[in-house]
Amino acid sequence: MSSSALSLPLTVQPHHRSSSASSPASPSQLKQLHAHLLKAGIPLSSAVSLSDVASLCGVSDAASFAYARSLFRHCYSSTTPELILWNSCLNALSSSSPSDALLLFSRLRFADILPDTFSCSFTLKACSRTSSLSLGKAVHALIEKLGFQVDVFLLNTLLHMYCRCEAMIDARRVFETMPVRDVVTWNILITQYTKLGVMEIARELFEVMPERSVRSWTALIAGYVQCGQPKEAIQLFQEMENAGCQPNEVTVVAALAACADLGALDLGERLCKYAKSCGFLKNVRVCNTLIDMYIKCGCVDIARNVFDGMTERTVVSWSAMIGGHAMHGQGEEALELFTKMEESGIRPNSVTFVGLLHACSHMGLLDEGRRFFTSMIEDYGLVPEIEHYGCMVDLLSRAGLLEEAHEFIRKMPVEPNGVVWGALLGGARVHKDIKMGEEAIKHLVKLDPSNDGYYVVLSNIYADAGHFDAAAQVRRLMRDQGVKKTPGWSTITINSVTHEFVAGESKHPQTEEIYKKWDELLHEMKLRGYVPDSSVVLLDMDEAEKEHVLYRHSEKLAVVFGLMNTPPGSTIRIMKNLRVCSDCHAALKLISEITDRQIVVRDRNRFHSFKNGTCSCRDYW
DNA sequence: TTAGGGTTAG
DSSP states (O other), X not given: OTHHHHHSGGGOOTTOOOOTTSOOOOHHHHHHHHHHHHXXXXXXXXXXXXXXXXXXXXXXXXXXXXXXXXXXXXXXXXXXXXXXXXXXXXXXXXXXOHHHHHHHHHHHHHTTXXXXXXXXXXXXXXXXXXXXXXXXXXXXXXXXXTTOTTOXXXXXXXXXXXXHTTOHHHHXXXXXHOSSOOHHHHHHHHHHHHHTTOHHHHHHHHHHOSOOOHHHHHHHHHHHXXXXXXXXXXXXXXXXXXXXXXXXXXXXXXXXXXXXHHTOHHHHHHHHHHHHHHTGGGSHHHHHHHHHHHHHTTOHHHHHHHHHXXXXXXXXXXXXXXXHHHHTTOHHHHHHHXXXXXXXXXXXXXXXXXXXXXXXXXXXXXXXXXXXXXXXXXXXXXXOOHHHHHHHHHHXXXXXXXXXXXXXXXXXSSOOXXXXXXXXXXXXXXXXXXXXXHHHHHHHHHHOTTOHXXXXXXXXXXXXXXXXXXXXXXXXXXXXXXXXXXXXXXEEEETTEEEEEETTOOOSTTHHHHHHHHHHHHHHHHHTTOOOOGXXXXXSOOHHHHHHHHHTOHHHHHHHHHHHHSOTTOXXXXXXXXXXXXXXXXXXXXXXXXXXXXXXXXXXXXXEEEETTEETTTTOO
């Protein structure tokens, strides 16, 4: 009943009660209703649901509580034992307002009423949700005193409480001494270890558990994804299929997230088909993850189709899609979508604004970016986080406003991180500002001395300005700091087999043919004006050697391999661990033109889609 | 009337 009945009290259905999930009436509404029903002569018990009463119990003043108890007695006491009413309230409050559930439990104890296993279970749930370890321990003691230690259900709740409070010694003690364990017991513990990032123990438990449910598999798959081990997640998913266990919505979400991380489009597509056949696409979270998977696998158009086809969208759906357009250099689409989002009445959150600011910085939309930054604070009351500051510094410094960017960093209320200084450094490179580059690197070296990327950029700035001695000094600095260059790798997946290419390595069985094909391409590229840009090579060697190093960059090898092993006209998709270097960027533009192929490269920041000699980033990256 | 797994930024 609740709200509809409250607005039209005389139409109350005598035996219709709301479930505890529906929103309870407020105390004042309830009092109003109470008065109304008394006048109309309708018995109170037929109109007041337990969850309504529960909402009253949440009121901490003694008068309201007394009123709630009188309602209890008035409505139910002739037919139902009072403890069930307490339990119903505890149940409702443990989800809606756990601190009130704890308060109610203390009142129950104070009233000298003996709790049963249900009361304890609801109270432990409230302890979990409020991380009240000491109260949880008190309930544990009570459980032992009352002899409830044989109830698996209750002990699982207890175990869960200890896990949520990260009291793993207590959790293990409960687990070890449980007289009976069921699959839920194991799942709780496995999930906790995945949350703590201890995947080895989670896996061990998974291996030895006597019986597994879909949730056991899913918990471990999701754990691998959360711990940044998507390959293991996919492997386990395949094991799960082989074991004949049917993935459900949650499993699909976890597996799709792994595909997104890996750029594993083939499996992602298969999961999409499976989800469709099971009717999972009605589930918003499945669709959200599906959108993310398609975006991160380079298929922004398909992602948009999924998005457009959704009947219900959450802030996550909108944010994912806006961020996706931004990542693919589609700034206008991102901004248009934001307008639609506002029209639809969904309130943007801080992630939405990260996507929007990304879109602006990738497109050089200075004024819009500033506007969004102000709007998120003033119109939406959001507090900017480090990511937002990073986007703003990126936006300003790319636009050439390096002084303003620097000033912005100095005024930031949060400590700038490597992303923020890195953005200033990037701007300094584009605008050939040595002073600002040096300022940025000063902080970057302190924050992250082992990251070689920054040195490369600084050296490029020097080399650009003709300061070759300074460039050499950077190389010395790198050596002195013990900085090793992160090997660049690129992967391409063909017929479900992922081929990895590491810069300079020649491990792939088709290496000879790849080099041969590259030489042919190089000839054609040079005819079209390609000049190798060896400034990106930070090694002491002569020009010819530098060019040789350049020609063995992993994304070039992967693209050539792709050209050789995929049908003409098909899109080539590459994943790269670092950012695309400027020489490869120029080369891939030409290759897309010469071979009439679309080449989509996912680098660590964004997507580059090369087609007909141009890139979707419009060379602004 | 009680317990366990999920999505967007990086």
